[in-house]
Amino acid sequence: MPELKRRWINGHAHALVLDYHQRGLPASASLVRKRDGAVLVRWSLANGTHPRIARKRPPLPSRDLLGEMARLEARFKAGTAAQRLLSRQPRRKDWLQGLGVPTEILRDYRLQRCDEPGELVEAGRDRGGRSLWLTPAAARAWLRMSIAARRDGVVLEPVSGFRSAAYQRMLIARKRARGLDWDAILSVSALPGFSEHHLGTTLDLHGGDGAVLEESFENTAAFAWLSAHAGRFSFRLSYPRDNPHGIAYEPWHWRFHPQAGQ
Template structure:
């Protein structure tokens, strides 16, 4: 039902995409992207407000500034240190994303020719990504391309499955989950 509803979405036109800028409200961003007003009801995803404060963690694997909510940052650093102590190198791919960044991410992918219905199975609409909370991390490891299913075959993934809960992190989109977002072995969220 959810996928059927999303399959009916049309990719927005260039004029709508051009309207995306920081002055828009969240409903206006959704309108420009072609996301239906009842997106939350259709998908079952919840809204995430942006945190009041963010802490700088360092750089992600692409050299971009990585920020997390302060308690998530502390837990991430403890977890990463524990993994390193076990010989496992956890590398951050991305952390906090603003609502505007999420809208721009979708805009860029649409301009690259990807269908909105396809994108909404791997990227939540602005406001509905755990990354907005500042508590979610996409993780990879050395010699593994980021954001790829093969991450599940790494020692880093095995280590996370065994140990992440000790640091209050959990896998948000496991294989057995039924929902709109596809399986993402790299996406972990701090649950305070």
């Protein structure tokens, strides 16, 4: 059972830190309310062997924060990580409404609908230093895969992971406002609600050197390693050359396909 100690930050209920021991190592979990009302749970092992992981959920009314903290504490007292504590319902929304996509484009559109997941964890940082968000299973698989690559002397750097449909919608609306036509926009971007990045299971990767998100990635040691080993970690290239989805070849775009029990 973890040893538990409560520590309050800033003297109020905006954050609660639980210090405990996991397999003899000092660790901590904290619940933090962000300014936008979202609540993050983070935990970490003090020896740095474990990546900092945070769970994200939609805004909670303030009075619920204490209840949420109490539930988190109970989970830690029971010795279980708060695996499903902060899950939420996947959001389904018509992201295309009001975007003005011509009907003939929608009629011929070949990408599958991709809904956002109910839970995301912070699986380290992307190469730009921003938080990398993935589903818990994809995060575990990604961490195992990146460690295996590193052991083989290969660098895999995430360029991006989860991207929200709202963000995708904003990007596309911005391109429209700049006067780009739909063909130009959709040759490089999926419509909001249709990007595999909304799933939280998909990563754009880079090998540390050379151009980012360019076809030349296929000539790198990182791509050779992924082609040989990514399948062991349940990652597959979504858009190989001449793929049936009509999407340009994207050697950097790898999606996690969970197996039973993952």
